[in-house]
Amino acid sequence: MPAFPCGAPQQIRGRVLADISGSGSLFVGVYLVTLELRVEDDPEPIAAALSNPFGVFAFEPVLPCSAYTVTARHRFFSFGAPAQIEPKDFPPDGSGVTVTISTQSKQQ
Numbered sequence: 001m002p003a004f005p006c007g008a009p010q011q012i013r014g015r016v017l018a019d020i021s022g023s024g025s026l027f028v029g030v031y032l033v034t035l036e037l038r039v040e041d042d043p044e045p046i047a048a049a050l051s052n053p054f055g056v057f058a059f060e061p062v063l064p065c066s067a068y069t070v071t072a073r074h075r076f077f078s079f080g081a082p083a084q085i086e087p088k089d090f091p092p093d094g095s096g097v098t099v100t101i102s103t104q105s106k107q108q
Contacts, residue, residue, distance in 0.1 A: 006066075009062060011060040012085060013096060014100055015029060017055055018077060031055065033077070035050070035051065038068065040066060047059050068084075077104075079103060
């Protein structure tokens, strides 16, 4: 079994949600969101994924010793700031990190 300097590879998983009620009370998963995973300040993504019909996505394997950014893009929805994941966010039990990305609320 190989040794990893910062722990075994883990998973970054999550869900992309859209507020269809407009009041924050009813959310549904967003299909076909392009999610890009970047390491720290590197402008180039190291991985990309598409959300499934329930808005679920996953990146694996990722090493827990780096900081990551998850950026979401979609044809019809806009999103807030990218999700930031720090090395301290990875649990010691190796279960991975879960993030939720929501559509940006409209200002009226």
